[in-house]
Amino acid sequence: MRFNIFKNTVFPIIIGFVLVMISCGNFKTTENGNALTNKGKQEIEVKNNKNSLTDALNDTTVVVGANRTALYLPLLKHKRVGVVANQTSVIFKEIALLINTPRNDASTHLVDSLLKLKVNIKKVFAPEHGFRGKADAGAQIADGIDTKTKLPIISLHGKHRKPTPEHLQDLDIVVFDIQDVGVRFYTYISTLHNIMEACAEAGIPVLILDRPNPNGHYIDGPTLKIEHQSFLGMHPIPLVHGMTIGEYAKMINGEQWLANKLQCDITVIPVKNYTHNTFYSLPIRPSPNLPNxxxxxxxxxxxxxxxxxxxxxxxxxxxxxxxxxxxxxxxxxxxxxxxxxxxxxxxxxxxxxxxxxxxxxxxxxxxxxxxxxxxxxxxxxxxxxxxxxxxxxxxxxxxEVLQQQIEAGLSEAEIKATWQDNLEAFKKVRAQYLLYE
Structure with missing residues (x-):
């Protein structure tokens, strides 16, 4: 049974709680642990911080990757950082994770938080809809300067959809943190592919801060034929793929979908206390036309x-x-x-x-x-x-088959029957890359 992550709590609200607790000890990586890397270059271990409200008061609360700063801040230390982000790239205030609070002032943007933590962010890469998430679907977005932080913004939905070598030449690592909704033609996963490919070509690692998939509890729809590859669908996956951004990144590497079969050095900071059957209500609309x-x-x-x-x-x-x-x-x-x-x-x-x-x-x-x-x-x-x-x-x-089937008058059951072999094959491939039950 799917359940809502925002639950009322009987615990009193503790005034003066700590937003983030940073631990800088040694870490150890495990394949099913709380931080993962495909090359094992970083050693990360999860240490429950009993001074954290999230852990001390409610150890079943879903905690997104961005909130797990103790796991990834050491990876950014002394690095020149690029961030792929939009309006969903936030760190939730811990009290907002525990109780059903009003959403105003319930989070801080990842970029703002990392700057306060003295992370050396050099630039921001913006996907479709822009860095602040206000542009129309499909709208061309120009490069610019963020008025709040004065950081340069490189649009990945304008002149370029893939970073150029010049965009990456002054970076040591790229952080990717965007809320997805688990649908193939939702273009954030295409941006993920392009980031991974550009970084693999440049020899730059990518740190992925994972978030739940609100449609992650099922797999359905027609599977893309590779001859119809576009920015609305880059790989042979079903329309509803049932994976998080982090899992999908692992699949891109594992299935050798990057140009010339390159491998991107990825580290995934996973969501805590999440399964694919967890109901997740998005607190911030992921794009202008998905309001609820x-x-x-x-x-x-x-x-x-x-x-x-x-x-x-x-x-x-x-x-x-x-x-x-x-x-x-x-x-x-x-x-x-x-x-x-x-x-x-x-x-x-x-x-x-x-x-x-x-x-x-x-x-x-x-x-x-x-x-x-x-x-x-x-x-x-x-x-x-x-x-x-x-x-x-x-x-x-x-x-092209779905349009032909609708025009021919086939029923929904008849059409869906033609998807089943591909869906079963995909489920077997998907199972290799899952981080969550």
């Missing part, structure tokens, strides 16, 4: 609408919790809404047009992605020629 748990749960299913002319809630306050279009049958699709320009969607599909569709804000899914909504929308399109943007849909699905 409902949207994140529905995203694997409704994300396929991105490759169609159907609006999936962009331009409303219920992104990925509804879908619609002006050309859906208004007699059967009786829910209506009108997309407008808003935060994260300046130009949503069918801007200022009345859309007919379905409201899914109260729908539930039990560990699966579903095709029922995209099939229903296709069957209720008054003009099916307007439905698919074929090239884009193929990139999202990872295969």
């Amino acid at each position: 748990d409902q949207a994140i749960m529905l995203y694997p299913s409704l994300g396929l609408f991105e490759g169609t002319n159907i609006n999936a809630g962009r331009g409303t306050e219920f992104q990925f919790q509804r879908y619609g279009a002006p050309f859906l049958n208004k007699d059967t699709m009786r829910f209506t809404y009108t997309p407008v320009a808003n935060f994260g969607a300046k130009y949503p599909k069918h801007l200022n047009e009345l859309c007919f569709g379905e409201d899914l804000k109260n729908e539930t899914l039990n560990g699966v992605m579903t095709l029922k909504w995209i099939i229903k929308a296709y069957k209720n399109a008054t003009d099916t020629s307007k439905f698919f943007n074929t090239a884009n849909f193929t990139k999202h699905a990872g295969t």
